Amino acid sequence: MAPEYRYIDTDEQLQEVVEACLEVSVIALDTEFARFNTYYPIVGLIQIYTGAGCFLIDPLSVSSIEPLKAVMEERSLLKVLHACSEDMEVFQYALGLVPSPVYDTQIASAALGVGFSVGYQALVAHYLDISLSKDQTRSDWLARPLTTSQLDYAALDVIHLLEVYKVQLEALEGGPKLGWVEAESLGLGQGIPTVAAPEDSYKKFKGLWQLNRMQLNLLKALCSWREITARKEDVPRNRVVDQKSLVLIVKEEITSMQGFQSGAGMTSRQVRKYGDQIQVIQAEAKLVSEADCPEIFVRTDAPINNKKLKRLKRVVEERALSLSVAPELLTKRRHLEKLIRSEDAQGQYHLPGELGGWRESVIGEALLAELSEPGS
Numbered sequence: 001m002a003p004e005y006r007y008i009d010t011d012e013q014l015q016e017v018v019e020a021c022l023e024v025s026v027i028a029l030d031t032e033f034a035r036f037n038t039y040y041p042i043v044g045l046i047q048i049y050t051g052a053g054c055f056l057i058d059p060l061s062v063s064s065i066e067p068l069k070a071v072m073e074e075r076s077l078l079k080v081l082h083a084c085s086e087d088m089e090v091f092q093y094a095l096g097l098v099p100s101p102v103y104d105t106q107i108a109s110a111a112l113g114v115g116f117s118v119g120y121q122a123l124v125a126h127y128l129d130i131s132l133s134k135d136q137t138r139s140d141w142l143a144r145p146l147t148t149s150q151l152d153y154a155a156l157d158v159i160h161l162l163e164v165y166k167v168q169l170e171a172l173e174g175g176p177k178l179g180w181v182e183a184e185s186l187g188l189g190q191g192i193p194t195v196a197a198p199e200d201s202y203k204k205f206k207g208l209w210q211l212n213r214m215q216l217n218l219l220k221a222l223c224s225w226r227e228i229t230a231r232k233e234d235v236p237r238n239r240v241v242d243q244k245s246l247v248l249i250v251k252e253e254i255t256s257m258q259g260f261q262s263g264a265g266m267t268s269r270q271v272r273k274y275g276d277q278i279q280v281i282q283a284e285a286k287l288v289s290e291a292d293c294p295e296i297f298v299r300t301d302a303p304i305n306n307k308k309l310k311r312l313k314r315v316v317e318e319r320a321l322s323l324s325v326a327p328e329l330l331t332k333r334r335h336l337e338k339l340i341r342s343e344d345a346q347g348q349y350h351l352p353g354e355l356g357g358w359r360e361s362v363i364g365e366a367l368l369a370e371l372s373e374p375g376s
Helices: 011-021 067-075 085-095 105-111 118-127 148-172 177-189 200-203 215-231 242-250 257-262 270-288 306-323 333-340 358-371
Strands: 007-009 026-034 040-049 054-057 078-081 102-104
Touching: 007 011, 011 054, 011 067, 011 200, 040 085, 040 148, 054 118, 054 148, 067 148, 067 358, 078 148, 085 102, 085 177, 102 105, 105 118, 105 177, 118 148, 148 177, 148 270, 177 358, 200 215, 215 242, 215 270, 242 270, 257 270, 306 358, 333 358
Parallel strands: 007 054, 026 078, 078 102
Antiparallel strands: 026 040, 040 054
């Protein structure tokens, strides 16, 4: 049976959707978007289900989706999404904000022991015993007109989402896990890469510990320029210069146009378009004193004590089993490694920020206790 929905393609209809949303306390929300050789995601459809009506909003037909800001900002209106990190990025670019407050059904599924990173179809099958088609997963959502199959698929993405939320909420209420889900959901709008500070983009590169301060300063400047350029031209970062090329330019001290292509692997088009700018950045970086350059990075990928890591993993698995949660919700391997590397001169370990908050009492203290055992 085909789902019922309204296709919203006029400003007047969009205003009706906003009013309908503000009359309820919770809505299901989703987006369909595309990224065809662009830096920013292009939103092709916005789906909302209020429990009484399903609305498929066509952002390419209305004059502006700005009226939706009232919905996204309304603090008394909970927005339910599934695996919403990319949706957050879409809203940040399209509206200049992220929805708040939000509830992510994927996070809740991990807290309820259903699994980590569970897909929407699997979640609906688990909670509602309904089998959904995946045939439109890779559709072109910018094409017009959208097909009936696309619209049906999009509508079911939010209609069932609200049902899943209600089942999950019933299971979560009365215990501590609801607070965990709420705390995790609070952080979903943070760290969106398309709005992160360009000057910090170099910190995501691996092997930074191998570079001296002057090299780090040049890499920082080049990465910041690349990020700003990609945003300005709305192209993927690698269309400007890929990461490997930037590292080679810095480490091998490549400064010539020919070297950019033969030594760093840039394309002839990239060298023609950006070579001069790279040379200017290199010249400016040389004028910076070493004292004003970034501090040396401590190596974080050195071999880890596998015996300690296995012991900590066992603590996590046992704790997850006792709580009926996905182990990955409690902590990730990289956080355990960070904890092991936190040992100070006195042999004391310190919880990394990722193991703070609700995780400190749930798993952090047990991990510290394990590391304090004799022979650790």
